[in-house]
Amino acid sequence: NTYSVAAAWLAFGLDTKKNTFYRQSDVPEVCELMWYLNCFTPFPMLANAHSFKDKSETAASVNAGLFTYPVLMAGDILLYDADQVPVGKDQRQHLEMTRDIAGSFNHQYGDVLVVPEGSYDERVMIVPGTDGRKMSKSYHNYINIFLEEKALKKQVMSIVTDSLPLEAPKDPDTCNVFALYKLLGSTDQVADMRAKYVAGGFGYGHAKTALLEILIETYAEQRAAYNGWMNDLGALDAELAIGAEKARLVGAETLGRVRGALGLD
Structure with missing residues (x-):
């Protein structure tokens, strides 16, 4: 999984000279910082985290790693003195928790x-x-655009649809296939697909085939680059090692301040 994620970033053109690109497990400082931050994180905060609440109904499957995962995310951010953190709407809570944890630490030990x-x-x-x-990978409902074509087709064809017959008009705005297609298609392509849905005589199999074709066409260059990286894991490791060295230099400074404040230096 680490290699595939790294290869995906590089396949899409991430510039490792302008960005610090590393594997988290190559930076042990984050785990040490996480432990210190755990001591400033109240139980109710973690109990209210979406990552925990989504799975709390089946408590037997919840472990301490999942429960304290937001603290690990906080450590990942705070270790590098990040001023700005770009996040999606679904990650807003994690950033707010990071801010609260950092504020709690600073309240006792200064800035x-x-x-x-x-x-x-x-x-x-x-x-x-x-x-x-x-x-989400957690829901096992994602499409891996880097799969070989046969496996990619299987994923696309598994998209859930209703049971309307081929000849029936269909509502594109309630269709999972159309929702994905409109993210990739041009304005004209999306309009044409919408018209076919409404007119009838256009089945979900046709829509899925069109989605598969546009996925392969759109990401042809990235799919080739991804396979190139995955076939040269030594080169991937080298890129990650360079980034880890840079990350550890920054992290060591932050961890030094934390240890000093706690009297552990």
């Missing part, structure tokens, strides 16, 4: 941690998943 501001773009939408919910 040791940088309290970040959130950078929100209201135009950013939530991408729908194959079942109509928010697309």
